[in-house]
Structures are given as C-alpha cells and as structure tokens.
Amino acid sequence: MATLTTTPTARPGAPALRTPPRRTGQKTLVLTALVIGALFAGLPVLWMLSSSFKANPEIFASPPRLLTEGFSFDAYTTILTDPVKLRFFGNSYLVAGSVTLLTLLVAVLAAYAFSRYEFPGKKVINVVIVSVQAVPPITLLIPYFGLMVALGLYNTYPGLILTYMVFTLPYAIIMMTGYFNTLPRELDEAVKVDGAGPLTALWRILVPISVPGLVSVGVYTFMIAWNEFLFALTLTRTEDMRTVPIGIQLLMGQHSYEWNEMMAMSILGCIPVLILFLFFQRYFIGGMTAGAVKV
Amino acid sequence: MFTSHAQRTPATAGASRATGAARTDGAPGTGGPPAPAPPATRPAWERLKRRLTPYGFLSPTGVLLAILMLTPIVMVIWYSLLDGVITTRNSAFVGFANYTEVLTDPVFWTAARNTLVFTTVSVVAHFAIGLGFAMLLNTPLLSHRVKAFFRVIYVLPWLFTVAIIAVLWRLLLNPNGVVNYLLGTVGLTDGQTEWLANPSTALAAVTFINVWAGYPFFMISLLAGLQGIPRDLYEAARVDGATPFQQFRNVTVPQLRPIIISMALLDFIWTTQQFALIWMTTGGGPINATEMLSTFTYKLAFSRYEFSVASASAVVVLLASMVLAFFYVRHQKARD
Numbered sequence: 044m045a046t047l048t049t050t051p052t053a054r055p056g057a058p059a060l061r062t063p064p065r066r067t068g069q070k071t072l073v074l075t076a077l078v079i080g081a082l083f084a085g086l087p088v089l090w091m092l093s094s095s096f097k098a099n100p101e102i103f104a105s106p107p108r109l110l111t112e113g114f115s116f117d118a119y120t121t122i123l124t125d126p127v128k129l130r131f132f133g134n135s136y137l138v139a140g141s142v143t144l145l146t147l148l149v150a151v152l153a154a155y156a157f158s159r160y161e162f163p164g165k166k167v168i169n170v171v172i173v174s175v176q177a178v179p180p181i182t183l184l185i186p187y188f189g190l191m192v193a194l195g196l197y198n199t200y201p202g203l204i205l206t207y208m209v210f211t212l213p214y215a216i217i218m219m220t221g222y223f224n225t226l227p228r229e230l231d232e233a234v235k236v237d238g239a240g241p242l243t244a245l246w247r248i249l250v251p252i253s254v255p256g257l258v259s260v261g262v263y264t265f266m267i268a269w270n271e272f273l274f275a276l277t278l279t280r281t282e283d284m285r286t287v288p289i290g291i292q293l294l295m296g297q298h299s300y301e302w303n304e305m306m307a308m309s310i311l312g313c314i315p316v317l318i319l320f321l322f323f324q325r326y327f328i329g330g331m332t333a334g335a336v337k338v
Numbered sequence: 339m340f341t342s343h344a345q346r347t348p349a350t351a352g353a354s355r356a357t358g359a360a361r362t363d364g365a366p367g368t369g370g371p372p373a374p375a376p377p378a379t380r381p382a383w384e385r386l387k388r389r390l391t392p393y394g395f396l397s398p399t400g401v402l403l404a405i406l407m408l409t410p411i412v413m414v415i416w417y418s419l420l421d422g423v424i425t426t427r428n429s430a431f432v433g434f435a436n437y438t439e440v441l442t443d444p445v446f447w448t449a450a451r452n453t454l455v456f457t458t459v460s461v462v463a464h465f466a467i468g469l470g471f472a473m474l475l476n477t478p479l480l481s482h483r484v485k486a487f488f489r490v491i492y493v494l495p496w497l498f499t500v501a502i503i504a505v506l507w508r509l510l511l512n513p514n515g516v517v518n519y520l521l522g523t524v525g526l527t528d529g530q531t532e533w534l535a536n537p538s539t540a541l542a543a544v545t546f547i548n549v550w551a552g553y554p555f556f557m558i559s560l561l562a563g564l565q566g567i568p569r570d571l572y573e574a575a576r577v578d579g580a581t582p583f584q585q586f587r588n589v590t591v592p593q594l595r596p597i598i599i600s601m602a603l604l605d606f607i608w609t610t611q612q613f614a615l616i617w618m619t620t621g622g623g624p625i626n627a628t629e630m631l632s633t634f635t636y637k638l639a640f641s642r643y644e645f646s647v648a649s650a651s652a653v654v655v656l657l658a659s660m661v662l663a664f665f666y667v668r669h670q671k672a673r674d
Contacts, residue, residue, distance in 0.1 A: 066479065069479055070479045070480065073474060073477050073479055073480065074480070076470075076474055077474050077475075077480075077488050080470075080471055080474065080488070080492060081488055081491045081492070083550075084491050084492050084494055084495055084550075085491045085494060087495075087506055087507070087510055087550070088494050088495070088498075088506075090506075090509075090510060090516060091502075091506050091509075094509060102509070103512065103514040103515065105514070105519060106519065107516045107519050148398075149398045149399055149402065150399075152395045152396070152398060152399070153395060153396050153398070153399040155395050156391075156392040156393075156395035156396045160391065160392035160395075162389070162392040162393065165392075168396065170667055171403070172399075172403075173663075173666070173667050173670065174660075174663045174667060175403065175407055176604075176607075176663075177607045177659050177660065177662060177663030177666065178407065178411070178656065178659065178663075179610070179611045179632070179652070179655050179656060179659050180611055180613070180632075181611065181613060181631070181632045181635045181636060181652055181655060182410075182411070182414055182652040182653065182655055182656040182659075183406075183407075183410045183411075183414070184636070184639070184652070185414055185417065185424075185639050185645055185648055185649050185652055186409070186410035186411075186413035186414045186417065186649075187410055188424070188639075189413060189417070189423070189424055189645075190409065190410060190413065205402075205405075205406065206406070208402060208406065209402070209403070209406035209407055212399065212402060212403070216399065241391055241395075269499065270499035270500065270501075272499070272500055272501055272613070272614035272617075272618075273613050273614060273636075276617075277640060287499070287501075288499050288500070288501035288502075288614070289501075291501045291502060291505055292501055292618055295505055295508075295618070302509055305505050305509075306505075306506070306509070309498070309502040309505055309506060312499065312501075312502055313497055313498050313499070313502060316497050316498075316499075317497050320493070320497055321490070324490075
C-alpha cells in the first residue's frame with residue numbers, strides 16, 4: 044500500500060496529469076483515507092452491535108473479539124420482555140410522533156405566511172424565530188419546571204410534547220419557508236382566482252406537492268424529540284413516564300455491569316431514527332442543508 | 339370577530355389602503371389582490387381581513403412561542419432577582435445578590451473555562467474532520483455507489499442520541515475496554531488509563547467523544563456546499579496552472595466560506611449548551627474537571643435546590659448565548 048500511495052502524488056503539478064497510473068494511485072490514496080475514516084466513524088458502532096450479542100463476562104475479555112463464541116440474543120430478549128422497558132419505547136414513540144405532527148401543522152401555517160405575504164413586523168418575527176434556536180435549554184429548564192408544576196403538566200405527556208415544540212418549531216418554520224419559496228406562487232394564486240381562500244390554497248395545492256419537504260422536516264423533528272434528554276430527565280418523575288434516553292441512563296445507574304443490555308437497548312433505541320434516515324436520506328439531507336445553510 | 343371588524347372599519351380603512359397599495363407596488367403581479375375588481379371598490383373589512391391573514395397563519399406559532407419562550411425568559415430573570423423561589427412560598431426580592439454569589443463562585447469560572455475549551459476544540463475538530471470527509475466523499479474518482487456506502491458510515495455517529503453515545507464511549511473507554519487494549523498493545527499508553535475518571539484526561543476524553551458525535555453535521559453541509567461549486571471555477575484555475583492546494587485555497591475555501599461561518603457559529607452555540615453527554619459520562623467530575631456551565635447550573639437547581647442562584651447562572655448563560663446569536667443573525671442577514 045505504501046509504495047502505491049507515495050509515487051503518484053509526488054509531483055502534483057507535473058505534466059503527466061492524466062496518465063492512468065497517477066489516477067490509480069490517487070484512487071488508492073482516496074480509498075485508503077476513506078477506509079481510515081470509516082474505521083473512526085464505524086468501529087465504535089460495530090463494537091456496540093457486537094457487545095449487544097455477548098454474554099456479560101465476555102464484554103471486557105482480553106484480547107477483545109468482535110465475534111464471540113457465546114453469541115446470543117439474551118440481552119434483547121430481556122429488554123423486549125420487560126414491560127417497564129417497553130414502556131420507555133412506547134413513551135418515546137408517542138411523544139416524538141405527537142411532536143412531529145403538531146410541529147408540522149403549526150410550521151406549515153407559519154411558513155405559508157412567511158413565504159406568501161408581506162406584512163409589517165415580518166423581519167422582526169423572522170429574527171425572533173432564528174434567535175430562539177440560540178436560547179440555551181438550561182435557561183428555559185428552571186422556569187419550565189416551575190411552569191409545568193403550576194399548570195399541572197409536570198410528569199405528563201402534554202408537558203413533554205409542548206416543551207419539545209419550542210425546539211422543533213423554529214427549525215421547522217425556517218425549513219418549510221425555504222421549501223415553499225421554491226414553489227411558484229402561480230400554483231396557489233390560481234386557486235384563489237377561482238374564489239377559494241388562502242387556507243384552501245395551502246391545504247389543497249401547496250401541502251400535497253410539499254410532501255418531500257414535509258418528510259424532511261418531519262424526520263428532523265422526530266429525531267430531535269426522540270433524542271431529547273435534559274427536559275425528559277427533569278420534567279418527568281415516574282418510571283412509567285420516562286423516554287428511551289432516560290431509560291438508558293436508568294439502566295446504567297441500576298445495574299452498571301449489564302453492558303450487553305445497555306448496548307442492546309442502545310441499538311433498539313436508534314432503530315427508528317436509523318430507519319427514517321435510511322429511507323428518507325435524500326429528502327432529509329436536502330431539506331436539512333437548505334434550512335441550515337440558507338435560513 | 340366579524341362584529342368587531344364592522345365597528346373598526348372606518349378607523350382602519352385608510353391604513354389598510356396604504357399598505358395594500360404599497361404591496362401591489364412592491365411586488366407587481368404576485369402579492370396583489372387576485373380579484374379583478376380594483377381595490378378601492380372592495381369592502382373595507384375585506385381589505386382588513388387580507389391584512390390580518392398572515393397574522394392569522396402565524397398565531398399558533400405566536401401563542402406557542404409566547405408561552406414557551408417569552409414567559410419562561412421573563413420568569414427566569416424574575417426568579418434570579420428573588421431568594422428561595424420554587425422551594426419556598428414567600429420569596430423575597432434580593433436584587434443582584436444571586437448574581438454576586440454565582441460570579442464569585444470559583445466553580446462557575448472553572449465551568450466557564452471548561453466550556454470554552456470543550457467548545458472551541460470541538461468546533462475546530464468538527465470542521466476539520468467534516469471538511470476532510472466531505473472532500474473525500476466529493477471525489478470524482480470513485481463510483482456513486484461506493485461514495486453512498488461511505489457516506490452512510492460517516493453519518494452513523496449522528497444517528498445516535500447523546501445518551502447512547504455516552505454509554506457506548508463509557509464502554510469503549512473503560513479501563514478494561516477496547517481503547518485501552520488497542521493503545522496498550524501499540525505501546526502508546528500503559529493500557530490501564532481511566533480516561534473519564536482521571537482529572538488530567540477527563541476533559542480531553544469528553545471533548546473527543548463530542549468530536550466523534552458531532553462532525554457529521556458539518557460534513558453533510560459542507561458536502562452539499564462542495565457539490566454546489568461550479569466545475570468551471572476549477573477548470574479555470576487549472577488552466578491558470580493552479581496546484582491542487584492553490585485550487586483548494588482560492589476556489590474551494592472562498593466558495594464554502596458562508597457555509598463554514600454559519601455552521602461554525604451554530605455549532606459553537608449548540609456545543610456550549612451540551613449537557614447530556616457530560617451528565618452521562620462524567621457528571622462534571624472528577625473534581626470539576628469536566629464541569630460545564632450547563633451541568634453547573636443544573637446541579638445548583640436540581641441537586642442543591644438553589645433555584646434562585648441557578649436562575650442567575652442561567653441568565654448569565656443566556657446573555658452569553660445572545661451575544662453569539664447576535665453574530666449568527668447578523669451573518670445570516672448579510673448573506674441575504
């Protein structure tokens with residue numbers, strides 16, 4: 044490998060710019076770098092996967108082995124037959140799903156206003172929404188605690204759902220506005236000429252053709268809500284209200300030696316996000332960068 | 339709603355006509371009234387309704403942000419000026435005493451310093467690794483399929499919640515874990531390092547974990563940016579005899595600069611707020627070695643139940659973040 048990689052890159056400005064050996068050499072160099080990068084990114088994940096199938100005593104075996112003789116699904120069985128742990132997953136699906144639907148609904152309405160209307164205060168409201176992303180969660184945590192207790196929403200689903208919307212909404216509005224801006228105004232104006240109101244134009248015309256945008260915003264929103272830790276930790280109290288990230292922490296606290304169970308729980312905990320990502324990669328990356336880069 | 343429209347009609351008619359005219363002038367053929375009738379003959383409440391429509395669409399967002407953003411910020415500032423909030427019924431006004439207490443606490447300054455180190459190193463490393471990987475994935479040398487495969491692997495760390503990342507790295511960095519085994523075998527360390535429990539390595543360890551977890555965000559944005567650079571620019575540079583390094587410095591970097599600045603500012607804002615990773619790996623220890631402003635504030639509130647002092651600390655963090663947000667918003671505006 045070393046001989047292949049050193050020779051071709053020696054003279055970058057040399058006249059023999061497009062000769063085949065140079066290209067092969069470059070290719071090898073790039074592939075080598077890609078593989079090293081993949082080890083950095085992927086090995087820890089592979090180790091998590093492998094550990095989830097090990098019996099506990101083998102986790103710290105020396106020398107470490109990626110594949111073990113004692114391969115088993117025991118850790119998964121333990122989690123999937125434990126009603127307390129299944130409840131963590133149920134809570135996470137319920138909360139993240141509700142946050143996603145509500146965020147989409149509210150964000151589509153706001154994005155329509157930003158994309159199709161000029162009105163006094165538009166710039167100010169826009170700046171407020173962008174700045175909201177910079178408000179530190181820890182600043183909001185203490186008043187939220189007071190507020191949720193006062194409103195009777197402490198340790199409830201609505202409390203968590205409402206809380207998460209403050210983090211998902213600004214981003215969703217920015218992304219959705221960007222998406223609507225790419226759609227020609229003639230589309231929805233045409234319906235209005237026929238006497239329909241703006242709400243009809245939005246619901247009948249814009250929403251159906253915005254499915255790719257809605258999907259990318261939805262996936263991103265779901266991910267934020269699924270992964271949230273700080274507020275789930277503070278605004279819920281009883282075990283039956285905990286979400287997956289807190290469940291993992293509880294598992295770590297209770298029996299900190301059951302590493303295989305913790306890894307299995309982690310694998311199960313990232314499956315929804317992984318599936319969403321793999322299926323909607325294209326939409327998702329496009330939407331995300333559009334939102335993040337253009338605002 | 340409708341009765342109030344009727345009552346207010348005479349007062350608002352003039353104002354609405356003015357903005358209606360401005361709108362048609364400003365954006366001919368797009369924002370103007372779709373109806374064939376000229377605006378002057380339309381009933382006044384119709385115009386008022388049109389003026390209010392965008393606010394109607396924004397009202398759910400407005401209500402939510404007022405409840406979830408404005409109220410809490412006012413509350414936390416008010417809390418920070420009182421003594422014994424949440425824990426006692428009668429809290430007394432104490433002015434800036436809570437701020438004095440926070441700002442004279444040496445642990446606060448340790449946390450501030452740790453946050454700065456953690457954030458700066460993370461952002462620089464996120465950028466360097468993100469750009470490196472993005473450039474590798476943008477190479478024309480390899481097929482689409484190979485690149486797609488590597489892209490999925492490179493994005494992996496980003497798909498895990500911080501709680502999972504924390505547990506995973508606690509396993510890897512365990513004294514008997516695989517990292518120590520590998521480093522010990524190569525002879526780089528004694529193979530028994532307690533990365534997260536040793537005060538001299540803990541901050542570096544949590545920073546490394548954060549770097550691992552956060553570079554994909556940069557990578558994906560930079561990859562999109564790289565793909566958006568017109569090929570002609572490179573062709574032109576090559577014709578002028580630019581070396582690959584010169585092409586990188588004079589074409590790639592300037593083209594990516596707006597994305598780089600946006601990403602760096604966003605990442606800086608978000609990394610200063612990191613809580614879960616620290617909480618689940620070291621909890622701020624050992625001996626405050628990884629204490630961050632977020633964990634410091636959290637402990638004040640929810641471990642020591644000093645909600646008033648914690649509120650003061652939270653407001654200080656908010657002010658610092660607002661300075662960063664100001665630069666971010668200004669940068670975004672400059673780009674429009």
